[in-house]
Amino acid sequence: MQLRNFDLNLLLPLRALLEEKSVTRAAERMHMSQPALSAALARLRRHFNDELLERRGNSFQLTPLAQQLLDLTYAATAGVERVFTAQAEFDPATSTRxxxxxxxxxxxxxxxxxxxxxxxxxxxxxxxxxxxxxxxxxxxxxxxxxxxxxxxxxxxxxxxxxxxxxxxDRWVCMVDGDNSEVGDTIVLEQLAAMPWISTYSGISEYTPPMKQLQLLGVEPQVKLVSNSFTVLPYLLADSNRVAFVQEALGKQLTTHSAGMRIIDVPFDVVPxxxxxxxxxxxxxxxxxxxxxxxxxxxxxxxxxxxxxxxxxx
Missing domain, CATH: 3.40.190.10 (Periplasmic binding protein-like II)
Structure with a gap:
């Protein structure tokens, strides 16, 4: 399809309809009359050959295609905004970017x-x-x-x-302050025996020190995987568990979460x-x-x- 054959004025109504899942609310948000927005929805339905909004009881739900379009409209409107807000000069004092x-x-x-x-x-x-x-x-x-x-x-x-x-930044180990199994230092044998909280785990989601630990022949006993570093104090509290954390964050967490300790990693970790x-x-x-x-x-x-x-x- 050629872009010139499509009415770009329908892009913002499309996003409003998909986000609000209601012609009434979308019309209010767009400062349009309901008949005008209903007409826009009809045109969008013809274009996509899809209902987009389907009635389920007293409300509307997005069709599978509409769910895909929702993410695409975010990117499209952001791109359009970049084009039409671009300026030869940028004034931070007045910008609303x-x-x-x-x-x-x-x-x-x-x-x-x-x-x-x-x-x-x-x-x-x-x-x-x-x-x-x-x-x-x-x-x-x-x-x-x-x-x-x-x-x-x-x-x-x-x-x-x-x-x-x-x-x-560099990586350190974090443990509960009352963990009697760990002193001021820690050794590889302890890391092999202790239960782990791992942050991120996947092909493209991992922490480098965990990979290095495995390369050293230590297969950590991972008890939980979290995609959050800041929750570590809650997951380590009152336990003998251990986790890798970045030193800058570890210092923040030990300051604001009393009872946590950070300890140097017992091998050379790539910073x-x-x-x-x-x-x-x-x-x-x-x-x-x-x-x-x-x-x-x-x-x-x-x-x-x-x-x-x-x-x-």
Missing amino acids: EFSIYGSDYVTAVLGPSLLDVLSEAAPNVRLRFRPMTGAVVADAPDSVRDDDGVLMPHGFLTGLEHLDLFV LTEALWWHPVHTLERDHVWFRSMLRKAVLRAGLTPAPPRRPS
């Missing part, structure tokens, strides 16, 4: 507060959106981040994207270098260049260890 990035709760916790501070000082009307990291984002990159401002993630997972190294990864289409955008500079400032504000400058290739 929303910057959207993917990241784990680790990077949100250690960098998020300082990033909010530096953004608020330089651009009081700018908004920040952290999207949860998923395996699909990594597997489908760079297409998955084309319409967002990037991914905050360590090296070793993403390819085909531009990147800016931000800060370095992590956290970076912002983005689609090349954003490299020269003035607002994106500015945002990257704010990330550098946030790293210093947060007291993290800045990544060394990249050597020229």
Whole structure:
């Protein structure tokens, strides 16, 4: 189908209908009359040859196709907004731009507060959106981040994207403070015998020290897998369990969650270098260049260890 044959004015009504699942609510949101929005729905149904909204009792539900379209409309409207809000110059003081990035709760916790501070000082009307990291984002990159401002993630997972190294961190072990089986240090034999809380587990979802542990011949006894680092104190409390955590976050968690301890890992763990990864289409955008500079400032504000400058290739 040729794009010129489709009425792009239907894109926003489509998103409103799919999100609200109600002609009445969608009409109110779009500031349109109900007959006008009903006519738009009829045109959309003819175009897609699908009901999109199906009545179930006293409410409407999305059809399987409509459910797919819902995610696509997010990307489409974000792309359209980027096109028509692009400017030759970027003025942070007056901008109402929303910057959207993917990241784990680790990077949100250690960098998020300082990033909010530096953004608020330089651009009081700018908004920040952290999207949860998923395996699909990594597997489908760079297409998955084309319409967002990037991914905050360590090296070793993403390819085909531009990147800016931000800060370095190291891995440590975390245990409950009353765990009598562990002293000030820990050895490989103990890690082999202790029950584990693992953060992320999959082909593209894993923590490097867990992989290294397996390469050393230790198969950890994983009792639970979590896609969250900040819940570790709750999962380790009052137990002999152990988990790997990034040192910067571990220090935060032991400060705010009394009773936790962090201990050096008993083998040489490859340190992590956290970076912002983005689609090349954003490299020269003035607002994106500015945002990257704010990330550098946030790293210093947060007291993290800045990544060394990249050597020229």
